[in-house]
Amino acid sequence: MRAGFIGTGTITQAVVKGMLRFGVPFERILLSPRNAQTAAELAALDGRVQVCESNQQVLDHSDVVCLAVVPQIAAEVLGDLEFNARHHVISFMAGVSLDQLRGWVRTSGKIARAVPLPAVAEGKGSTAICPADDIARAIFAPLGQAVEVDSEDKFDALSAVTATMASFYAVLETEASWLAKQGIDYADARAFLSGYCVGLAHDTTRGVQPFSQMVEHSMTPGGINEQVHAELSRRGAYAYYDEALDGVLRRIRGNA
Template sequence: MHGYADLPEHSGGVTVIMQTSRASVIRLGVIGTGQFASYFIAALRRGGYDGNVLLSPRNADVANTLAHKHDCVVAASAEEVLAGSDVVLLSVRPEYAEAALANLRWERRHTVLSAMAGIRLDELRALLHGVDDIHLIMPGSYIETVPGPIPLYPPAPALMPLLSCAGDVIALPNEAAFNAAMVSLCTSTWIYDLAHALAAELERHGLEPDAARALTLGNIAGPASFALSQPETSLLEISAGIATERTFTKDGLDHLKARHFASPWREAIGQLAERLKPGE
């Protein structure tokens, strides 16, 4: 990786670590200019990445929109993307990966970031002759607007200046953990449906739709931010500290627990995790 060096600097007797490199020196290329590329690039720009982005030309509509909105350049070919970039994002749909990557000339200097769900690292190695540095990422589409987790495997200190622009990098220790992170991304979408059900029920009991939506989403986002701000406290401890005896909150929670509310969620997670196991 180029342009990433941490140099100690002395200031007033205190040694501080200066991150002298900036993400902008990383030239990003994209093979597969679609929905994922759109929100990932938007997130990088939102977070301050101002380096070059070179897009594969297929899907001219999306490529031109990205060029216009996020200061990207549309390359003439995938070969041109590779020639002009250091880090290459692979974001074609998995079924098109082989065709998209066939006959490309990779160089050792390339670092590859694959967002192609379900394509394992060993499969990528077979497709990317000559590339040593291959990583999997799986952020959700909401990062276009707000920072969120960026699951990454294998960990890559050199990519932190770039990826940190898009959100909070969660570096995972093995591919099984990365697959579980991919299931977690699926659960983030289920939350919309859960929120819809909660808001609809609140409407039935007197709230206007706008208020029901704002209260429901705020009461999901608020606890999430609160719990993230105190990683030392378990989620059940936080809940128990609020849902104390003789509170309305505890009455409702007891009802949900008696109905085993977590069971279908656990089952759905289990089913997807099984499907993502190697050989499935």
């Protein structure tokens, strides 16, 4: 596989580092010259990674092409490029449908969408893929979880839940600030909560039981976990997630 990346930002950096670290087989990785510093840093990691002089040169020497440009400039960037049927295109661009993408790349070759997250660099990321795609799976399965879906409606829903990163960290900040009010040094509070969250996340990977079952198993009758869960449920805290995600999904589908 000769994999080319159009766009050299945070996600490309994470994917390339993950491919190198976890042994995804490839002959060569070609990077666009945009964001020259990041491209140069990646090229320094492995002799098979090289920075091209132009986006078209990336295409000319690749058979798998990953599109990682921001959607706002995608039409302009891709409109200047010549794709052909040998190119297997994987788009990381949020909100750009398969039909829209095919119109931009003007090729009969295979096209798929994927939404990798920065944690793929550490082999701990989840990547949604639509439709099922052997090449995309070969790249992302070694980098964590690769979840393939058969419709863009489902893909959009998976994309929507990635909008909860900031709120996840906000919950941790609320807990850390509360601990600081109890006299605990913020750095110690942060270290404790980081390890605590790693443990909880690890538990989710040890089986396939529904999360609702894990909720029940983590509570003892009259215990402190039951107390907090009951309080948040009574106040409707979890229901706000449904409402917020509905709004994100409408925005992704252009209905906001």
